[in-house]
Amino acid sequence: MKEEQIRDSGQTTAAETPGATVLLGITGTVDSAMLQQRVQELGAAFDARIIVAAPGLSETNESSIQFRSYALPASSPENLPWIITSMAQRAICSLAVELQADVCVLLHSDLLMLRADLVQWFAQPVLEKRCDLVLPVYASGKFEGLLNSGILSPLSRALYGHRIQYPLPLDFSCSAEMCAKLGAPHPSHDLYADEMLWPATVAAVAGKQVYQFHVDVSHARQTEGIELRTALASLVGSAYIEMEKYAAFWQRNRGSRPTPVFGAPAKQAAEGDGVDVKPLIDSFLLGARNLQEIWGPVLPPVTLFELKKLSRVPPEEFRMPDELWVRIIYDFALAHRLRTISRSHLLGALTPLYLGWVASYVQEATASSPFAAEQRLEQLARSYEENKPYLLSRWRWPDRFNP
Amino acid sequence: MWQQVEQSLHDSMWRVFSKVAQLLPGILAFLVALLIFLLIAWGAAVIVRRVLVAVDFDNRTKSTTNALTELAPQQTPTLLVTRVVFWAFVAIGIMVGVSAFEAASAEYGISAYVFAYLPHVIGAAVLLFFGTVIGRFLSRSVLITAVNLNLQYARLLATGVRWLIYVLTAAMVLDHLSIGGDIVPLAFGILFGGIVLALALAVGLGSRDLVSRSLEREAVRPGEPPVEEKIHHF
Numbered sequence: 314m315k316e317e318q319i320r321d322s323g324q325t326t327a328a329e330t331p332g333a334t335v336l337l338g339i340t341g342t343v344d345s346a347m348l349q350q351r352v353q354e355l356g357a358a359f360d361a362r363i364i365v366a367a368p369g370l371s372e373t374n375e376s377s378i379q380f381r382s383y384a385l386p387a388s389s390p391e392n393l394p395w396i397i398t399s400m401a402q403r404a405i406c407s408l409a410v411e412l413q414a415d416v417c418v419l420l421h422s423d424l425l426m427l428r429a430d431l432v433q434w435f436a437q438p439v440l441e442k443r444c445d446l447v448l449p450v451y452a453s454g455k456f457e458g459l460l461n462s463g464i465l466s467p468l469s470r471a472l473y474g475h476r477i478q479y480p481l482p483l484d485f486s487c488s489a490e491m492c493a494k495l496g497a498p499h500p501s502h503d504l505y506a507d508e509m510l511w512p513a514t515v516a517a518v519a520g521k522q523v524y525q526f527h528v529d530v531s532h533a534r535q536t537e538g539i540e541l542r543t544a545l546a547s548l549v550g551s552a553y554i555e556m557e558k559y560a561a562f563w564q565r566n567r568g569s570r571p572t573p574v575f576g577a578p579a580k581q582a583a584e585g586d587g588v589d590v591k592p593l594i595d596s597f598l599l600g601a602r603n604l605q606e607i608w609g610p611v612l613p614p615v616t617l618f619e620l621k622k623l624s625r626v627p628p629e630e631f632r633m634p635d636e637l638w639v640r641i642i643y644d645f646a647l648a649h650r651l652r653t654i655s656r657s658h659l660l661g662a663l664t665p666l667y668l669g670w671v672a673s674y675v676q677e678a679t680a681s682s683p684f685a686a687e688q689r690l691e692q693l694a695r696s697y698e699e700n701k702p703y704l705l706s707r708w709r710w711p712d713r714f715n716p
Numbered sequence: 717m718w719q720q721v722e723q724s725l726h727d728s729m730w731r732v733f734s735k736v737a738q739l740l741p742g743i744l745a746f747l748v749a750l751l752i753f754l755l756i757a758w759g760a761a762v763i764v765r766r767v768l769v770a771v772d773f774d775n776r777t778k779s780t781t782n783a784l785t786e787l788a789p790q791q792t793p794t795l796l797v798t799r800v801v802f803w804a805f806v807a808i809g810i811m812v813g814v815s816a817f818e819a820a821s822a823e824y825g826i827s828a829y830v831f832a833y834l835p836h837v838i839g840a841a842v843l844l845f846f847g848t849v850i851g852r853f854l855s856r857s858v859l860i861t862a863v864n865l866n867l868q869y870a871r872l873l874a875t876g877v878r879w880l881i882y883v884l885t886a887a888m889v890l891d892h893l894s895i896g897g898d899i900v901p902l903a904f905g906i907l908f909g910g911i912v913l914a915l916a917l918a919v920g921l922g923s924r925d926l927v928s929r930s931l932e933r934e935a936v937r938p939g940e941p942p943v944e945e946k947i948h949h950f
Contacts, residue, residue, distance in 0.1 A: 457948040458950060459948065460950055541864075542861075592866075599863055599866060600863050602871075603859060603870045604859070607860065661861070
């Protein structure tokens, strides 16, 4: 779909679909008064019936806007913010099914996305274009969201065939049918109580239509006080669990197809001056010196040899080839599935390798423009796709195929 | 005189051979009983394994055995139950064999001693298993955490933790088997106490400058804002 066509369709309003029910779910606790005020402003732009759901709201039933409270699932204090958000997203999807909403818009509790134009972008493709899932493309610089651009997004693209920039979004909208899929309780719910919600993966597996649109919003980082190792283990571990769950699907899937993107990307501020990569390289080198006993059973000899070579190059020439990085991610996925070593150890041992990749990427992208950096990440994503046969061989015949 | 020497040698040889001849049926009975129970153990282990695989035991017990799979990923619940069944039959075989040996050789009191000692052996084996698994797990945990904290002596720390746990396990196993008497706890106390004291001295003396520099830095720059990071992972 051409962007012009999408823009044209974006100029219509949700008022063209009167009678539709839109559930606006807030995935966290908010100030009720502020929320009600913001929603009143929003209500004027919509002809649809709006239901607003947030935890701890006093339930009111006004003319066109209804406020509902939902119970935020109990979570343990050590749960990470994105796990709590996922639990709230599931609860909202279940509520949407219960209320028979035509479209469910899930927004982060900082309410930055609670703007008439953005909510319209979220609701319209679902109401008018039979789209099942609308995901945002957040405004970010070339050195932001590196865990997403280095692992989560390209891995999701190579496996499930949808080119989604943020497969683990804080905000999204979905159709009633998708709500039923996302909110469905897991057969063994207790076992997966801390499992994250990957709407893009569910949509890809169910063969649903997905749209994306650029937003000029960037949420505040939720990682204060959380170690990189913990966050990486949680996010990548969850991606690996999804990979195992949908193995039958992605083994059949070949290549990837573009996902329509609305709007224009937000302008990025210039950055990149004075980024010191030495601590990152030092972390990688420390890992290379000490973690051989962990990497040994996980990585094949060729990869270990490449890492050894990499640990001997001078810092200014430090570059991790895409193929090497991609194969490391695939080999760790296999070890996660086979439980070659304890999963917490496995994911902990990935951190120095990830920092090595970050150092390599930062050195390459420092002097380049945001567009060139984007192209560089696109090249990495293609490498994930090109190396998928390697993953398939190792996944199917882990003992026989060990280069 | 030579006749008397010859006679006594002849008598002692006769006594030894007759004793061996008395013991042989008992030893044979022990080996046969052990062999039979080894075969039964093997058969029972195969059957139990097939049944557990058929009922998807590993997945059914996933929620309760997560700790085990984290500690020892290669030890699935099915494998563990199968091994317990196998070794239980082997232990029964040993007990039956010892009884048969006692009955065949008319050596009284052996089975009572073995039966009383067997629980200690089983307890020691369990201690050894868990000690080894926990030692390896904690050592790896320390290694990975130390590397991620950029500690240069990560491997030294991990090796220290591993050997502390191994030494503790060995002392517990020997104590459980009642080998070495009071020497083992005494030696272990001296060794463990010595290691802890050495570490405390090393950290106290070696890091004195580091700690004072760190405290000085905090005192001089109390309100300094944190450096803005230019790379964001999330």
